[in-house]
Amino acid sequence: MAHFTLNVNGASHQVDVEPDTPILWVLRDHLNLVGTKYGCGIAQCGACTIHLNGMATRACQLQVSMVGNSEITTIEGLSENGEHPVQQAWLEEDVPQCGYCQTGQIMSAVSLLKNNPHPSDEQIEMGMSGNLCRCGTYTRIKKAIKRASNN
Amino acid sequence: MSTFKTKNSRREFIRNVSLASGGMILSFNWLASCSSSERELKALPKNWFELNGYLKIGDNGLATVMSPNPEIGQNVKTSMPMLVAEELDIDWNNVLVEQAPLNVGLFGNWQIAGGSRSIGNSWVPLRQAGATARKMLLMAAASAWSVPVNELTTSDGIITHKLSGKSDHYGVFAEQASHLEVPEEVELKEIADYKIIGHSKKNVDGKNIVTGKPLFGLDIYKEGMLTAMIVHPPAFGKVLKSFDASSVINMPGIKDVFTINTFNDEEARGWSDVTAFNEQVVIVGESTWQVIKAKKALKVEWKNMSKTIIKQAGWGGNATDVSIPTGLENTIDHNKNLIDYSSLPLQTARKNGNPEKAFKEAAKVLERTYTAPFRAHNTMEPMNFFADVTEERVILSGPVQTPEAAEGSVATRLKMPREKIEVHLSRMGGGFGRRLYGSFVVESALISQHMKAPIKLVYTREDDMTYGTYRPAYSLKYRAAIDKDNNLTAIHVIGGGIPESPLHENRFPAGALDNYLAEKWVIPSNITIGAYRAPRSNFNASAEQSFLDELAETLGKDPLEFRLELLKRAQENPVGERNDYDAKRYAGVLELVKKNAKWGAQDKKNLKRGVAAYYCHQSYVANVVDVRMDGNKPVIDQVFAAVDCGIVVNPDAAINLAEGGTVDGIGTAMYGELSFVDGVPQQDNFDKYRQIRHHEAPNKIYVDFVKSDIAPTGMGEPPYPPVQAALANAIYSASGKRLYHQPFIHELNS
Numbered sequence: 094m095a096h097f098t099l100n101v102n103g104a105s106h107q108v109d110v111e112p113d114t115p116i117l118w119v120l121r122d123h124l125n126l127v128g129t130k131y132g133c134g135i136a137q138c139g140a141c142t143i144h145l146n147g148m149a150t151r152a153c154q155l156q157v158s159m160v161g162n163s164e165i166t167t168i169e170g171l172s173e174n175g176e177h178p179v180q181q182a183w184l185e186e187d188v189p190q191c192g193y194c195q196t197g198q199i200m201s202a203v204s205l206l207k208n209n210p211h212p213s214d215e216q217i218e219m220g221m222s223g224n225l226c227r228c229g230t231y232t233r234i235k236k237a238i239k240r241a242s243n244n
Numbered sequence: 245m246s247t248f249k250t251k252n253s254r255r256e257f258i259r260n261v262s263l264a265s266g267g268m269i270l271s272f273n274w275l276a277s278c279s280s281s282e283r284e285l286k287a288l289p290k291n292w293f294e295l296n297g298y299l300k301i302g303d304n305g306l307a308t309v310m311s312p313n314p315e316i317g318q319n320v321k322t323s324m325p326m327l328v329a330e331e332l333d334i335d336w337n338n339v340l341v342e343q344a345p346l347n348v349g350l351f352g353n354w355q356i357a358g359g360s361r362s363i364g365n366s367w368v369p370l371r372q373a374g375a376t377a378r379k380m381l382l383m384a385a386a387s388a389w390s391v392p393v394n395e396l397t398t399s400d401g402i403i404t405h406k407l408s409g410k411s412d413h414y415g416v417f418a419e420q421a422s423h424l425e426v427p428e429e430v431e432l433k434e435i436a437d438y439k440i441i442g443h444s445k446k447n448v449d450g451k452n453i454v455t456g457k458p459l460f461g462l463d464i465y466k467e468g469m470l471t472a473m474i475v476h477p478p479a480f481g482k483v484l485k486s487f488d489a490s491s492v493i494n495m496p497g498i499k500d501v502f503t504i505n506t507f508n509d510e511e512a513r514g515w516s517d518v519t520a521f522n523e524q525v526v527i528v529g530e531s532t533w534q535v536i537k538a539k540k541a542l543k544v545e546w547k548n549m550s551k552t553i554i555k556q557a558g559w560g561g562n563a564t565d566v567s568i569p570t571g572l573e574n575t576i577d578h579n580k581n582l583i584d585y586s587s588l589p590l591q592t593a594r595k596n597g598n599p600e601k602a603f604k605e606a607a608k609v610l611e612r613t614y615t616a617p618f619r620a621h622n623t624m625e626p627m628n629f630f631a632d633v634t635e636e637r638v639i640l641s642g643p644v645q646t647p648e649a650a651e652g653s654v655a656t657r658l659k660m661p662r663e664k665i666e667v668h669l670s671r672m673g674g675g676f677g678r679r680l681y682g683s684f685v686v687e688s689a690l691i692s693q694h695m696k697a698p699i700k701l702v703y704t705r706e707d708d709m710t711y712g713t714y715r716p717a718y719s720l721k722y723r724a725a726i727d728k729d730n731n732l733t734a735i736h737v738i739g740g741g742i743p744e745s746p747l748h749e750n751r752f753p754a755g756a757l758d759n760y761l762a763e764k765w766v767i768p769s770n771i772t773i774g775a776y777r778a779p780r781s782n783f784n785a786s787a788e789q790s791f792l793d794e795l796a797e798t799l800g801k802d803p804l805e806f807r808l809e810l811l812k813r814a815q816e817n818p819v820g821e822r823n824d825y826d827a828k829r830y831a832g833v834l835e836l837v838k839k840n841a842k843w844g845a846q847d848k849k850n851l852k853r854g855v856a857a858y859y860c861h862q863s864y865v866a867n868v869v870d871v872r873m874d875g876n877k878p879v880i881d882q883v884f885a886a887v888d889c890g891i892v893v894n895p896d897a898a899i900n901l902a903e904g905g906t907v908d909g910i911g912t913a914m915y916g917e918l919s920f921v922d923g924v925p926q927q928d929n930f931d932k933y934r935q936i937r938h939h940e941a942p943n944k945i946y947v948d949f950v951k952s953d954i955a956p957t958g959m960g961e962p963p964y965p966p967v968q969a970a971l972a973n974a975i976y977s978a979s980g981k982r983l984y985h986q987p988f989i990h991e992l993n994s
Binding site: 110114118125133138189192194196225227231 | 316317318319444446447449450451453454455456457458459460462463465471496531532533534536537622623624625626671672673674675676704705896897900901903904905906907908911929930931935936937938939941942943944945
């Protein structure tokens with residue numbers, strides 16, 4: 094066990110965990126932030142996507158000891174109550190089916206739009222190809238990203 | 245209005261006061277408005293009054309509607325309450341939705357997510373529940389205003405007496421209504437009067453989903469809860485030999501290491517009690533990562549399974565002994581057998597006319613064999629369940645498509661009466677049939693019982709993929725006899741699989757041909773199988789509709805017109821006693837897709853498209869797929885889907901399901917497979933098991949519905965099968981290459 098001070102969603106959090114614990118499990122098991130999802134544990138599905146200093150990062154591959162003072166943003170920190178334009182676009186397009194992957198999709202989409210506010214179809218497809226959706230909502234996700242891009 | 249008897253009203257509408265008690269994952273959903281500022285939300289009422297088990301009315305006029313069935317992404321948590329709200333005649337914005345726990349006494353035995361039946365089965369009872377409550381509110385208002393009840397009208401949750409000018413909302417009459425007898429007869433609205441059914445309503449959990457609220461089974465946390473994982477044999481055909489608990493027991497956070505036997509040898513297993521590995525090692529610890537590390541470090545030895553017989557409960561209640569084959573199986577052998585077994589002695593499933601004679605006299609025979617591999621469901625949320633077992637009671641909570649069956653299995657295994665077991669339903673991160681088989685619920689209960697503590701059983705992705713209830717490996721051989729005048733005279737189909745045949749002998753084109761023969765075979769296996777989104781249909785459609793395409797070409801006919809020609813025959817003069825489809829509705833979706841895709845209107849040279857249609861789970865879907873080839877890779881420009889599912893309850897959500905089924909179907913046909921070497925699954929995570937991704941999905945999907953007054957049927961499964969064949973037929977059109985063996989990626993690259 095080791096002690097870590099983490100900067101999550103703008104607040105400071107203290108945790109005592111093994112140094113190799115992925116941030117995914119620190120968020121879920123220790124900080125009660127369960128919007129970041131477990132899907133594969135090997136950075137192949139994108140369900141655990143968070144922002145590390147604003148960059149989309151797979152939380153299952155990020156050990157707590159590597160984080161230091163970096164700013165972690167999870168879906169819970171993206172907006173107070175779902176007001177973020179990307180979340181709004183998701184609601185307007187009514188994207189989710191089962192919904193499990195969607196927080197990871199949204200975190201990836203926010204990062205994509207930050208780097209490229211007006212992506213082409215191809216740029217959306219490639220930028221989002223690391224996020225799996227088993228329900229197959231890809232066409233709606235694309236529509237939602239375009240909607241957010243236009244707002 | 246049509247009058248309906250409230251059948252079994254005493255039982256169905258018994259006042260139920262325990263519904264919301266003990267619900268640890270009770271979700272309380274403001275219906276999705278895009279933002280809270282967009283609409284002023286009503287405050288919660290001070291008091292709720294239960295009018296029947298499905299709904300309660302607040303003193304301020306809000307209604308809470310219980311959604312009885314498990315939500316796996318098929319959107320029933322929105323569409324089922326829509327049926328109640330329609331007949332309650334309330335403003336949808338004033339409806340809250342709660343997920344009901346398992347309650348067989350109240351909801352009957354259809355709290356199940358399977359077979360695309362939720363909407364079809366609830367079409368009458370849920371509307372009755374709404375209409376009954378509305379009538380009780382009207383009776384209370386009539387009494388309060390001393391006016392005849394037939395002079396009252398309702399609209400959007402307001403009761404009005406036009407003659408006196410009196411008007412007030414439901415909340416005013418809720419308390420009095422809650423004391424009234426449940427009416428014996430209610431009237432249901434005409435379709436033309438619907439304000440909610442047929443009008444798109446957004447997912448009631450939408451906002452909770454996009455803000456990451458704890459909705460799913462894995463999100464359940466409770467004070468004092470421990471995390472449990474299983475270590476199961478690495479290969480089908482292996483069992484536990486020994487394990488060394490001392491290798492991990494002193495690792496940080498680890499509480500216990502022990503074995504469980506999921507099912508008792510003495511008790512017959514129910515249909516949903518599927519497990520390949522009845523004895524497993526369990527590791528329990530304080531947190532997930534600690535248990536994952538111990539799981540990797542555990543020293544365990546396995547041995548080959550010896551002859552195993554399990555007692556399986558039959559549908560009639562008689563248990564039979566089922567022998568599980570020993571041995572370590574290989575995909576390379578499976579693939580050979582999938583081709584070879586069609587020439588072995590077969591079991592006849594259906595025969596019309598004299599197919600033998602037709603083939604003997606044929607001038608030409610077209611014969612093709614289609615195969616598909618085992619597939620893992622790979623729900624995005626791996627299997628998991630919460631259990632808190634004490635000597636007095638059992639609390640179970642999490643994602644399962646068959647809560648009633650799971651409760652029964654736990655009751656049998658723990659020797660605990662059902663009355664002492666509570667089952668709460670979380671939203672599910674996908675189902676696709678995997679969560680019909682709740683052996684993980686029994687495992688969680690056994691682990692909690694052993695630990696004397698609340699636990700959450702978590703499967704890693706690797707556990708989930710390598711310890712599944714897979715889609716079987718399938719084979720379909722089609723033969724067509726063509727006479728010297730180029731007439732189709734007979735079709736012969738042979739369906740087999742490991743360990744289940746995909747054959748649907750009474751489906752199209754049976755009924756459209758004078759001479760027809762359907763035969764089947766199976767090869768036993770120790771690889772566990774189960775229902776997989778549109779069971780059997782998910783392969784049947786691909787094989788049958790690909791064959792019909794090639795047959796049309798052989799006959800020199802347009803593939804869409806050829807199907808219509810066969811359906812016309814099946815409609816006007818059907819062959820055989822039983823044909824499990826309505827030829828008129830089948831043709832209806834083909835006609836609609838023909839119109840929408842402008843089939844045949846363009847220059848054929850430039851058309852790289854394929855068509856297919858299929859009927860399953862009471863709904864009809866036809867697809868046209870347009871592709872272009874980028875080397876060996878198909879780029880899917882657009883897909884047209886024409887659907888007949890009767891009345892469309894929630895149109896935009898139904899479109900979403902059709903889009904998703906389309907994408908999933910394409911992914912299945914192109915990429916997915918689970919292969920075995922010496923019983924070991926060769927794909928254990930998404931780096932090896934290829935699921936369709938964003939850039940592989942169609943650029944556009946156009947969904948349209950046949951306008952219908954027929955009672956609604958399901959949308960979860962029907963859009964998934966036919967697109968697989970439409971894709972294969974489109975790829976042929978674009979590349980000249982016929983595809984026979986899924987996943988197509990191998991044939992395209994060879």
